Amino acid sequence: MKLKIKAGQNSAVLTADPTWKVRDLSSHLSGTLLDGQSITAYRYGFPSKSVAATSDISLQDAGIKANEQLVAETSSTGQSLANSTALNVASSITSTLSESRGPTSEDKITTANDKIANVYIENVGEYLILRNVPDDNSCLFNAILYALTGSFKWPELNLRHIVAETIQGNPATYDEVVLGRPIDKYCEWIEKSESWGGAIELGILSDFLGVRINCFDVELGSMMVFQNEKDVPAKFIVLVYSGIHYDCFVTNRQLTETKTNDKGNWTTHELEIVGSCDELVSLLQKRNYTTNTTTFRVRCLQCYEVLIGEMGASKHAESTGHYRFGEVN
Known part of the structure; x- marks a missing residue:
């Protein structure tokens, strides 16, 4: 299946097998695309989902489909977005x-x-x-x-x-x-x-x-x-x-x-x-009107626990029934 990988201003089309592990993707990407950066995660779908670049899950099990566009989060972009923590x-x-x-x-x-x-x-x-x-x-x-x-x-x-x-x-x-x-x-x-x-x-x-x-x-x-x-x-x-x-x-x-x-x-x-x-x-x-839902930090306003990313907040909500979250500066 064809996948479009976007990293910063660069992009490439990759032919992948649905049974590949997510971690296999990086080895098939050129150094020019990555511009010397290491990939930390991929975002895809709508609304965006995220999967760690080192994950052992297969592409098909991650819900990555043919002709999907994946946005690669690199070590540099991940840091800059994490610093924004723009919940509001x-x-x-x-x-x-x-x-x-x-x-x-x-x-x-x-x-x-x-x-x-x-x-x-x-x-x-x-x-x-x-x-x-x-x-x-x-x-x-x-x-x-x-x-x-x-x-x-x-x-x-x-x-x-x-x-x-x-x-x-x-x-x-x-x-x-x-x-x-x-x-x-x-x-x-x-x-x-x-x-x-x-x-x-x-x-x-x-x-x-x-x-x-x-x-x-x-x-x-x-x-x-x-x-x-x-x-x-x-x-x-x-x-x-x-x-x-x-x-x-x-x-x-x-x-x-x-x-x-x-x-x-x-x-x-x-x-x-x-x-x-x-x-x-x-x-x-x-002008960075986005929030990295993998790395942003939120605080539960009911028990004050600090959580990482949308997945962390979702798991906390499911296990505790707490749904009120606020920004961590």
Whole structure:
């Protein structure tokens, strides 16, 4: 199977056997690709999963599929990302973007207000703006709600419950293999306000709401599309995933933080809007709008234990029932 390996600004296509161990990958990569750095982990999938570069698990058992893109985390990138520990990505974007005042013409980024990440879409006559979603463990659901309704809270539309009911009503589609746990356990888990949503939820909600969800992964620099392929929706929204948090894109004639007249869903100008989103995501990549979910450190706010990475936090939550985490500086 073909795999695309990305390391920093370099990339290569590798023909691999599904039975290879993950640790075998490094020996097949050229020194030019790695630029003298050693690989510590690989990130892949959506939302991103991570596996240690020294792991003895096979590629197929790790869930790495043909034509997958793997982002290699090297000893240097791992250290720089670990130092960021940016759990509250939504609030940190302001300071991150203001570090570079006045973009180059190559970026085409407007800085009439350098606190707002934006691109001006000439053909549409509006600004494309990154709207930060509250970091409350429901950012995926709130990003969808804001894009569709202009509000982060909509009591009449319980998205978590919609997901749970859809899964329960379609056990052949959403079985234990897909969910990673028994159906009843998954449904119980996703209805908790502390649980994070991902690709499963995006697919279900796209179908239920009749909207195409275009979602950018900043780390991978790629976009995933969630929609009903048999009944392609006319309406679309655009989300952005930083590695641990979801925000959304809107358009507005005014470049303002007040959110008045924000529009987060559209039926026209998809090519221009998505293209501008891609430009803005490229800027976010340059300005480290990502969180390394393998190495960031969090503290449990219930027992104060310090944990390493998303896996550490997930295991702690499963074993203790503690779901409230905070940033470790």
